[in-house]
Amino acid sequence: MKYGRSLESGSASSQKRKLKTKPLLLLIGILFAFNVFWFVGWLLPDKKPKQTGEEVASVAGEPITREQWMTAMEKEVGREVLLDLVNGKVMEAAAKQYAIDVSDKEINLEVALIRSVDGRSYTGLDMEKMRQKIRSNLILEKVLSKDIVVEEKAIGKHYEENATLYNISTAYRTAMIVVPTKEEAKQTVDELAKGSSFDVLAKERSTDFASASLGGDIGYINTSTDAIDKKIVEAVVDMENDSTSGVVALSDGTYAVLHVSEVLEGQSFTFDDVKDHIRRELALEQLPQTVNPEAFWDEFDAKWFYGK
Known part of the structure; x- marks a missing residue:
């Protein structure tokens, strides 16, 4: 009797262990299947059209x-x-x-x-x-x-x-934005005062195309510079390092806004x-x-x- 009960209890314990392992086996099966699908997907070529790159601009939707x-x-x-x-x-x-x-x-x-x-x-x-x-x-x-x-x-x-x-005379590293009218020059001064970039505005609106492509940069000028409008020379000599002018009337009837990024004192x-x-x-x-x-x-x- 005792021996028979022992067999019965052993059989019951074995069945319980089998019941407990079923969820674990099921989980392992699911993970295995997931890995197989992932591996197959990785091997297969991507059917979706590849991105040609980030869009930086568009024209007529293109x-x-x-x-x-x-x-x-x-x-x-x-x-x-x-x-x-x-x-x-x-x-x-x-x-x-x-x-x-x-x-x-x-x-x-x-x-x-x-x-x-x-x-x-x-x-x-x-x-x-x-x-x-x-x-x-x-x-x-x-x-x-x-x-x-x-x-x-x-x-x-x-x-x-x-x-x-x-x-050597004192020299001023100068950039300029040249515009046709005084009103445009005033607007430019206002935008710069509000934080707009001189470099960007020069490229966008300056009519002096040679300097516009360089953010308005015209290099170092001093009182003896003769390749630049004298009105510009006269204006910059009163400017300080890292400063922007107001509206400057040029000799040809256009208007400029100037920026001096550096002042190099004269020396011998x-x-x-x-x-x-x-x-x-x-x-x-x-x-x-x-x-x-x-x-x-x-x-x-x-x-x-x-x-x-």
């Missing part, structure tokens, strides 16, 4: 995608931007190879001389990018002129004959300050032809997307 926009920009300016990057790297490699050093003092001198002689040389570039390009150019000049001998007498004579170049350079600069200039004049950074590409194994 979208212009970010991909189209970026492709157009690459075709327009991509080559030039990449060329600058490659040439910058090449010149840094040349500086290391030939033990060329360029100091901040030398770059500061070049910035001062550039804004004195040709303030529009680096329009469209902020100060950091401008200094980078000047550094690359100085490396190039030093590499090319390192073995050329220039007499001290010639350097002194050049300094005396060009002394005015080394007495002694012979000792500029003798190395003059030595390089006179040395480079002895070269039979102009040499650019691309001449060093083979030496430093430079390659790029556009081929040769």
